[in-house]
Amino acid sequence: KAGVTQTPRYLIKTRGQQVTLSCSPISGHRSVSWYQQTPGQGLQFLFEYFSETQRNKGNFPGRFSGRQFSNSRSEMNVSTLELGDSALYLCASSHHSRGSQETQYFGPGTRLLVL
């Protein structure tokens, strides 16, 4: 089975722009979660989608948004980029709706640099 794929792998933007990142989960997986990873803050949860609905949300401003399509692919969007948004954005998928017992499988990430 193919793993979680994320596109693009690298991105350079300037402050004020917006960006859209894409994630394709493992085939059959319906839950997709997004994380931001920075050296200072570590891994921080952004949000989780299941069956096209946002089920969980972390503590990020409204500039960060996401969506999930009927084929479980997900996108996240960041508007009005700030320098502090520079990070590795990781997507993870899991199979089922149940919270515990479900391993998350991670993609390679999209590295975003905001200048």
Place this chain on the structure above:
Amino acid sequence: GDSVTQMEGPVTLSEEAFLTINCTYTATGYPSLFWYVQYPGEGLQLLLKATKADDKGSNKGFEATYRKETTSFHLEKGSVQVSDSAVYFCALSDREPGNQFYFGTGTSLTVIP
């Protein structure tokens, strides 16, 4: 709320040394516990997991036992190799709501020949 606390790094060991990375957790329910590993420039890979108290997860010589009485899930390996150099993350997943994971801050391990 749920949280994970893991040992601060970085950790530097000689090849064949014994490894322990401490991890403790706080959870309101009955979580599953995980160790993930991240190699440079890559995403996180599942190393091992345990889903209930006293379970032992193991993989590639690494082990961790789910200790409910001490709320711990320490990672151990008897003899590390240079190829084990990576960042290790302890994580928990509680049952509700949804499939939210809580990660520790990560522990960087460097193994020198």
